[in-house]
Amino acid sequence: MASSSKARHSSVAPSLQLLLFICCVLLLPTTSTSESNKVSVDLYYETLCPDSYDFIVKHLIKLFDTGLISAVDLNLVPYGNAKLGPNNTITCQDFPTGETN
Numbered sequence: 001m002a003s004s005s006k007a008r009h010s011s012v013a014p015s016l017q018l019l020l021f022i023c024c025v026l027l028l029p030t031t032s033t034s035e036s037n038k039v040s041v042d043l044y045y046e047t048l049c050p051d052s053y054d055f056i057v058k059h060l061i062k063l064f065d066t067g068l069i070s071a072v073d074l075n076l077v078p079y080g081n082a083k084l085g086p087n088n089t090i091t092c093q094d095f096p097t098g099e100t101n
Contacts, residue, residue, distance in 0.1 A: 022045060038073040043075070043076050
């Protein structure tokens, strides 16, 4: 029991670290040039990470729902240790997945 609990905690820690990093990126955006008057935000996310997906779908979407996207220059940067394999399968450090679209 103790070893499975440790394994679960060790796999959760990187996910929480990623979520914290993403939140920091959004909360501390770089300032933009005075010409555009928009806040520049570069969001680096892991392409296949469930925590990245949840953040984008549940929280980042609020920029669009509230109209705040008009004040943001948003640059999404897919990042992570993902590789395209045979038959268009994707594997990454978190887990393998099925075929791409």
